[in-house]
Amino acid sequence: MIRPADCLVLGAGPAGTEAALAAAEAGLDVVLIDEQADAGGQGWRAPLSGLTMPRKGADAEAGDGLRARLAASGVDRRLGRRVWSVGGAFRLDAVGPDGAEAYEAPRLVAATGAHERVVPFPGWTLPGVIGLAGATVLLKAQAVLPGRRVVVAGAGPLLFAVAAGIIAKGGEVAAIVDMDGRLAWARRLPGLARRLDLLKEGLGWTWSILGARVPFLAGHGVRCAAGRSEVEAVIVGPVDADGAPIAGPERRFACDALAVGHGLVPGGEVPKILRAAHLYDRLRGGFIPELDPYGRTTIENLYACGDGTGIRGARPSAVAGRLAGLAAAHDAGRLDATAFTALAEPTLQALADYRPFADTVAGAMALKPAQVAAITPATVVCRCEDVSRAEIDAAVDAGAGDINQMKHFTRCGMGPCQGRMCGDVAAELVAQRRGVTRETVGYWTQRVPLRPVPFDTMIGSFDYADIPIPPPAPL
Amino acid sequence: MSQAPIYDLGVIGGGVVGSTLALLAQRGGLSTALLDRGPLCREASGVNAGTLTLQMTRVALIPHAMRAHAMWASARDWLGHDVGVVVCDGLSLAFTEREAALLEERAGKRRAAGAPITIISRDEALRVEPGISDRTLMAGHCVVDGYANAYLTGQAFRAALVDAGVAVMENRGVSGLDRTDNGFVARTAQGPVSFRRVVLAGGVWIEPMMAWLGVHLPIKVLVNQLSVTERIRPVMRTVVGIASGLLSLKQYPHGTVVIGGGWQGIGDRERGGVELVPERLVGNIRLACHAIPELAGARLARAWAGLEAETADALPAAGPIPGIPDAYVCGSIHSGYTSGPSIARSLADVILGREPDLPLFPIDRLMKAAPP
Amino acid sequence: MSLVRVSNGVTRPAAATFAVDGMEVSAPAGEPLATALAAAGLLGLRDSPRGGTPRGAFCHMGLCQECVVTVDGRIVQACLTPVRAGMQVGLGGTLR
CATH class of the missing domain: 3.30.9.10 (D-Amino Acid Oxidase, subunit A, domain 2)
Structure with missing residues (x-):
């Protein structure tokens, strides 16, 4: 059974939900699809069903507001669906609670978000080491601390959000290890000050961290995580302004969890599968689709918005989502030029107003090439297939010139995470080894399924006689 | 400035067929250039299922498939590198x-x-x-x-070709092929490449390649x-x-x-x-x-x-190109990964002046007049 | 050693009991299985197939595939699977 619609929106984070709302308000029959059970994406997640906890902060409010507006809208919400195929112009195939499903519409908005970048270090595969983004999910949606004594390390604003979240919930932070020096944050203040409300939130985190008297190591990075079957300690040392390790005293912090992250990488699988044009933008986290100001990709009637189109953060993503939804409605003939302009102009302005702030946040989360250059040879880069840096280097030396050829030589990126965890760092390693640009090295050829999908759910029950087997090949 | 070399043989298309041909020709004494618009074995030869079965092979190709099976199984010996064959x-x-x-x-x-x-x-x-x-x-x-690990094909062939001294020219798209007094010149964005003889081994791209020589072969x-x-x-x-x-x-x-x-x-x-x-x-x-x-x-x-x-009869295009001396085509082999190395071996034998043990599949049967 | 459920000011659904390789574990119904396992001290869920090193939940958002377990014989991502009373969980990943 195929559910036809005017517009499909894949991803119910801030961008996708706003896109769906804007398109539906203009009269389009919109289906909004996401894997999670609730809208809000990763940043504005709802607490687990049946769990109540004290919630405050701008993200909780924004998420609850978004979900309330969605619930009151005419958007057809198809949550808890794993979309595995995207094709045609346009069709999505998914597995849901009742098995296989398909959706079809002449317009598609891709709002699939971003995933975390963790630049590998020895011991990062140990149980108990988790991503900063994962830690926020535990804290905000599940009221769970990542451990009894947690080291929080990496770069970017999530570092402080997680540390403050642990402290607020009564947990112990063993140390905060920030790759950036204090100077880097001082330089960012003007950009951050463009959004006083959000800066205030950041200062609140800092205040709670100061109050808890947690060891704070600016200009430091993780040297390694140690432990036999689980993480038991983290060893940290100084890094320079580019993220490269430098000589200096190392410190060891006993812990039972390490939450670590080095920024976000745009997901953007859908525009890649559909072969929209992309460009590399280091500030925005990696390869992003080429978009017009409203979120139109180079493929007709395919729109993209949110962090999957370049890292900006949840609020600017929501605004970009609204623009994409308006553009879809306008292109569908449901908003005439006057109405479209009246709605889009202030939205464009709102997005522009966010830009200095978004650029500053993105800058704090961008890849640090010197950090990648310093990965030791034996360190595992591809977690799924246990491919080390030395193996990637050897593949490049044996003639692998781009990311996909390197994948063929090593199996790096061939595992079930489909290259999400390692792709950005692996491509950077190939580029550095060859001394070429990231554009030359390229990105993984994107394939279906969008996520691993169980055969039994995909195929349902069937009779052999009903399989549409094509005619035999010639003999 | 030294003059650009004129290779004895130019092979255009670096899949299993082109790569095997280039390797055997070079080892047979011909200086050989292998050109591909991308990396080696990254189209059909790198993304097929790697099956080395006779039970999906066309009847006319069974002798080649059996010889190629032995070649794949002994890849470590003649290729020198592992393709994960089981x-x-x-x-x-x-x-x-x-x-x-x-x-x-x-x-x-x-x-x-x-x-x-x-x-x-x-x-x-x-x-x-x-x-x-x-x-x-x-x-x-x-x-x-049995089966091979198709995605390892390029890595294995590349190493063998470089070891043998073949001029491996990856990421070198050919836009046209000109006949000259002493052979052919391939036009590429990175400059011309000259050779005395040429093999077109471009898989599904054989049709546009043949058009460079004014020959229409529908694929x-x-x-x-x-x-x-x-x-x-x-x-x-x-x-x-x-x-x-x-x-x-x-x-x-x-x-x-x-x-x-x-x-x-x-x-x-x-x-x-x-x-x-x-x-x-x-x-x-x-x-x-x-x-x-x-x-x-x-x-x-x-x-x-x-x-x-x-091809129109689903059998290979493998042999000389009629009317064009020193030009050959090799490809469009049904289940080409399975049988390709053997067919390439037969054509290499012909180019090296030997009588092949197994027959080629000349294309005269498939030729049509070029569309106006 | 384990994830820690915050108790202060938090109310959770009633506990559900399930089995992990025959061992009884309780967790609030509906909690992601990856969280429930880690809260029970089960951080290591499988060994990586090539290097044989211990692995546990890493991204907690459905992407990394490190927390793959079997539930009632089916391969699932523990971080996306709500706890249900009576479920039979098997550790060891997809090669089990």
């Missing part, structure tokens, strides 16, 4: 009376051409492969079967869908297909199961394999799960499409 038994299953009849007919003809295929009962088939469905009626059984483009599971516990140990040929299935030593069989996706010569058709992917996987029931517990990790070339 030699094992192969089964072609029949689940219906109609398939059983088809199986007996097809196995018989292949057996007559030299393939050691026997028909065995369901119980015998279950002994050969305990993973198959007990709904199997009968099976074609062949001990000459149909098949868009074969493939899929692979994540690593799972062992569920099978042989190569499994079905009588109609619309399934190929094997589990690699590291645990992934590759599903092929030539179900068609969407794509063309210009854009490659653009899109998979979900219903056909589901159909192909249903067939696979019907054949190996325990596979239903696996997850799909990745699906893709690779292009396969087919």
Whole structure:
């Protein structure tokens, strides 16, 4: 059974939900699809069903507001669906609670978000080491601390959000290890000050961290995580302004969890599968689709918005989502030029107003090439297939010139995470080894399924006689 | 400034056919340049299912497929590098009376051409492969079967070609081919490449390549869908297909199961394999799960499409190009990964002035006048 | 050693009991299985297939596939699977 619609929106984070709302308000029959059970994406997640906890902060409010507006809208919400195929112009195939499903519409908005970048270090595969983004999910949606004594390390604003979240919930932070020096944050203040409300939130985190008297190591990075079957300690040392390790005293912090992250990488699988044009933008986290100001990709009637189109953060993503939804409605003939302009102009302005702030946040989360250059040879880069840096280097030396050829030589990126965890760092390693640009090295050829999908759910029950087997090949 | 070399042989297209040819020609004493618009073996030769079965091979190709099977199995010796080849038994299953009849007919003809295929009962088939469905009626059984790890092909050939001294020119797209007094000049963005003889080995791109020489050879483009599971516990140990040929299935030593069989996706010569058709992917996987029931517990990790070339009679284009001295074509071999190295070997023999042990497939039969 | 459920000011659904390789574990119904396992001290869920090193939940958002377990014989991502009373969980990943 195929559910036809005017517009499909894949991803119910801030961008996708706003896109769906804007398109539906203009009269389009919109289906909004996401894997999670609730809208809000990763940043504005709802607490687990049946769990109540004290919630405050701008993200909780924004998420609850978004979900309330969605619930009151005419958007057809198809949550808890794993979309595995995207094709045609346009069709999505998914597995849901009742098995296989398909959706079809002449317009598609891709709002699939971003995933975390963790630049590998020895011991990062140990149980108990988790991503900063994962830690926020535990804290905000599940009221769970990542451990009894947690080291929080990496770069970017999530570092402080997680540390403050642990402290607020009564947990112990063993140390905060920030790759950036204090100077880097001082330089960012003007950009951050463009959004006083959000800066205030950041200062609140800092205040709670100061109050808890947690060891704070600016200009430091993780040297390694140690432990036999689980993480038991983290060893940290100084890094320079580019993220490269430098000589200096190392410190060891006993812990039972390490939450670590080095920024976000745009997901953007859908525009890649559909072969929209992309460009590399280091500030925005990696390869992003080429978009017009409203979120139109180079493929007709395919729109993209949110962090999957370049890292900006949840609020600017929501605004970009609204623009994409308006553009879809306008292109569908449901908003005439006057109405479209009246709605889009202030939205464009709102997005522009966010830009200095978004650029500053993105800058704090961008890849640090010197950090990648310093990965030791034996360190595992591809977690799924246990491919080390030395193996990637050897593949490049044996003639692998781009990311996909390197994948063929090593199996790096061939595992079930489909290259999400390692792709950005692996491509950077190939580029550095060859001394070429990231554009030359390229990105993984994107394939279906969008996520691993169980055969039994995909195929349902069937009779052999009903399989549409094509005619035999010639003999 | 030294003059650009004139190679004895230029091979355009660096898949298994072009790579094998270049390697054997260079080893035979011809200075050889191998040009490809991308990296070696990254089209059909790198993305096919890697099956080395006789039970999906066209009857006329059985002798080549058997010789190529031996070549693949001994790749470490003559290529010097591993392509992950596993030699094992192969089964072609029949689940219906109609398939059983088809199986007996097809196995018989292949057996007559030299393939050691026997028909065995369901119980015998279950002994050969305990993973198959007990709904199997009968099976074609062949001990000459197996598979390679197709994505390793480029790495292995590249190393062998460089070792042998072939001028490997990857990422060097050819835009045209000019005839000169002493051979051919390939036009490329990075400058011309000259050679005395040329082989066009461009798979589905043979048709536009032949047009450079003013020759019209129609080549149909098949868009074969493939899929692979994540690593799972062992569920099978042989190569499994079905009588109609619309399934190929094997589990690699590291645990992934590759599903092929030539179900068609969407794509063309210009854009490659653009899109998979979900219903056909589901159909192909249903067939696979019907054949190996325990596979239903696996997850799909990745699906893709690779292009396969087919001539009007679905037999290879392999031999001299009529009317153009010193120009050859080699490709469009049905199940080309399986038989390709052997056909390339025969053409290398011809170019090196030797009598080939196995015949070529001259293209005179396929030639049509160029469209006006 | 384990994830820690915050108790202060938090109310959770009633506990559900399930089995992990025959061992009884309790967790609030509906909690992601990856969280429930880690809260029970089960951080290591499988060994990586090539290097054989211990692995546990890493991204907690459905992407990394490190927390793959079997539930009632089916391969699932523990971080996306709500706890249900009576479920039979098997550790060891997809090669089990």
